[in-house]
Amino acid sequence: MAATWKTTRNLHSSTLGILVTTLVVISLFYYLSGDNNRSSSNIGGGGGVLDEQIMKGRREHEQLPAGGCNLFSGRWVYDDKSSPLYKEQDCSFMVGDFACGKFGRNEFKYQHWRWQPHDCDLPRFNGTALMEKLRGKRVVFVGDSLNKNQWMSMVCLLDSSLPTSLKSVTWKGSLITFQALEYKVRMDFYWEPLLVESNCDDPVNHHVLDRVIRVGAIEKHAKHWTDADVLIFNSFMWWLEPNMTLLWGSFGSSNGVYKTVNMRLRRYEMALRTWSDWLDLQINRTKTNLFFMSLSPYHKIGEDWGKSGGGNCYNETEPILEKGYKGSGTDAGMMRIAEAAINDLKGRGLRVEYINITQLSDYRKDGHPSIHRRQWSNLTRTQLLDPVTYADCVHWCLPGVPDVWNQLLYTYIMRAN
Numbered sequence: 201m202a203a204t205w206k207t208t209r210n211l212h213s214s215t216l217g218i219l220v221t222t223l224v225v226i227s228l229f230y231y232l233s234g235d236n237n238r239s240s241s242n243i244g245g246g247g248g249v250l251d252e253q254i255m256k257g258r259r260e261h262e263q264l265p266a267g268g269c270n271l272f273s274g275r276w277v278y279d280d281k282s283s284p285l286y287k288e289q290d291c292s293f294m295v296g297d298f299a300c301g302k303f304g305r306n307e308f309k310y311q312h313w314r315w316q317p318h319d320c321d322l323p324r325f326n327g328t329a330l331m332e333k334l335r336g337k338r339v340v341f342v343g344d345s346l347n348k349n350q351w352m353s354m355v356c357l358l359d360s361s362l363p364t365s366l367k368s369v370t371w372k373g374s375l376i377t378f379q380a381l382e383y384k385v386r387m388d389f390y391w392e393p394l395l396v397e398s399n400c401d402d403p404v405n406h407h408v409l410d411r412v413i414r415v416g417a418i419e420k421h422a423k424h425w426t427d428a429d430v431l432i433f434n435s436f437m438w439w440l441e442p443n444m445t446l447l448w449g450s451f452g453s454s455n456g457v458y459k460t461v462n463m464r465l466r467r468y469e470m471a472l473r474t475w476s477d478w479l480d481l482q483i484n485r486t487k488t489n490l491f492f493m494s495l496s497p498y499h500k501i502g503e504d505w506g507k508s509g510g511g512n513c514y515n516e517t518e519p520i521l522e523k524g525y526k527g528s529g530t531d532a533g534m535m536r537i538a539e540a541a542i543n544d545l546k547g548r549g550l551r552v553e554y555i556n557i558t559q560l561s562d563y564r565k566d567g568h569p570s571i572h573r574r575q576w577s578n579l580t581r582t583q584l585l586d587p588v589t590y591a592d593c594v595h596w597c598l599p600g601v602p603d604v605w606n607q608l609l610y611t612y613i614m615r616a617n
């Protein structure tokens with residue numbers, strides 16, 4: 201497969217040579233390490249452990265956990281006293297994509313699970329404390345709709361700490377800006393699903409059939425966020441398309457070079473390299489705190505957790521309790537590429553915190569909107585008769601799982617100097 205790759209640009213050929221070699225090594229590693237195994241799992245079990253946890257009650261502290269504690273290794277504990285952290289209908293700026301209650305979900309167990317790391321407790325989210333910490337600063341979530349999901353969760357979490365007259369949300373092109381005026385805090389979401397430039401960059405009309413990516417170009421986007429004080433990136437789902445076209449040169453120019461490729465890991469790696477080089481050159485290391493969210497798993501294949509009959513997250517109301525569960529909605533190869541990019545940046549003196557949410561989210565097959573969300577187009581008769589076909593098993597209901605991602609982020613931000 202790699203041999204079919206050919207480029208007409210001398211400038212790129214030597215880097216590509218190295219990349220080809222890297223890809224071969226990485227794919228070998230990927231296949232040899234057996235990560236394409238789908239785990240066959242049992243649901244249930246562990247109920248006793250859960251009850252015990254409920255008895256222990258609320259375990260959230262104001263103190264920040266020590267730096268050495270692995271916050272990502274833990275379990276979900278049912279706790280309707282401390283969760284959820286806000287009510288869906290109290291979030292002033294909520295969008296229909298995540299408002300599951302508003303769109304007919306009528307069992308709310310999914311809102312009552314709290315994340316309990318094995319070796320310490322997560323601190324309680326305190327919106328006022330976060331606003332004080334971020335006073336005068338600009339935070340930008342950069343990425344796809346899952347990052348928007350997280351941004352929305354953050355806005356909901358902060359909402360109750362801020363008086364009505366002193367907050368606003370404005371939408372302008374790819375940028376959505378939440379402002380907490382009293383604290384002069386600006387918290388943005390910037391739509392940039394592939395991080396680099398692509399034909400999916402329109403924040404509304406991005407459902408294109410053929411994805412075309414300028415894999416070496418990021419500035420058009422990056423100039424909107426390079427000056428931020430805190431940057432939170434993500435990018436995963438949009439890379440899963442089997443075929444994508446890479447473009448050297450600009451959109452619409454006559455001498456652009458197009459190449460359609462199906463090498464998922466490699467094109468992701470190329471884009472992350474462009475991203476890394478930009479950060480390395482442009483980010484003010486004393487000013488900006490950088491975060492990268494690990495991939496958010498989806499639950500489209502019920503067989504992963506032992507469901508028969510072609511089901512998915514539709515009608516799921518319980519998390520998966522099997523310890524270390526891994527479904528097919530993650531991708532170890534892609535994660536390794538992201539982790540390698542972050543390690544490489546560390547070698548260049550740039551620290552990016554990797555917020556490892558994949559495992560904890562993978563347990564939460566119950567947390568997706570399923571059919572309870574705003575639909576962007578009218579559903580067909582066939583769809584209506586078979587809800588599994590249009591259930592959203594990718595995004596997350598709010599309140600819900602992304603609140604925990606933000607609790608983790610909160611812990612890191614509060615710890616930072």
Ligand SMILES: *[C@@H]1O[C@H](CO)[C@@H](O)[C@H](O)[C@H]1NC(C)=O
Nearest residue numbers: 270272273274539556559560
């Ligand atoms: C992410 O967290 C999971 C669960 O604790 C762990 O198994 C995995 O090794 C972590 N990955 C990294 C890169 O730290």
Ligand SMILES: *[C@@H]1O[C@H](CO)[C@@H](O)[C@H](O)[C@H]1NC(C)=O
Nearest residue numbers: 262324326327328329330332
């Ligand atoms: C939240 O933080 C603020 C500011 O640091 C503090 O005054 C307040 O007591 C905290 N609230 C809770 C419930 O801990």
Ligand SMILES: *[C@@H]1O[C@H](CO)[C@@H](O)[C@H](O)[C@H]1NC(C)=O
Nearest residue numbers: 409441442443444460461462
């Ligand atoms: C991807 O491209 C290959 C080779 O050009 C083609 O055979 C295949 O049908 C394409 N797959 C999809 C899903 O378009």
Ligand SMILES: *[C@@H]1O[C@H](CO)[C@@H](O)[C@H](O)[C@H]1NC(C)=O
Nearest residue numbers: 429482483484485486487488
């Ligand atoms: C980097 O940020 C720090 C802190 O905000 C500031 O004092 C410094 O002037 C900045 N450096 C450059 C090169 O902009």
Ligand SMILES: *[C@@H]1O[C@H](CO)[C@@H](O)[C@H](O)[C@H]1NC(C)=O
Nearest residue numbers: 509511514515516517587588
């Ligand atoms: C949904 O779940 C309920 C309770 O588990 C079950 O009774 C019902 O048959 C399920 N419906 C579908 C369509 O799977």
Ligand SMILES: *[C@@H]1O[C@H](CO)[C@@H](O)[C@H](O)[C@H]1NC(C)=O
Nearest residue numbers: 574575576577578579580581
């Ligand atoms: C969806 O259905 C409604 C009511 O049936 C109709 O008014 C509207 O035009 C439809 N929208 C589209 C995009 O077809």
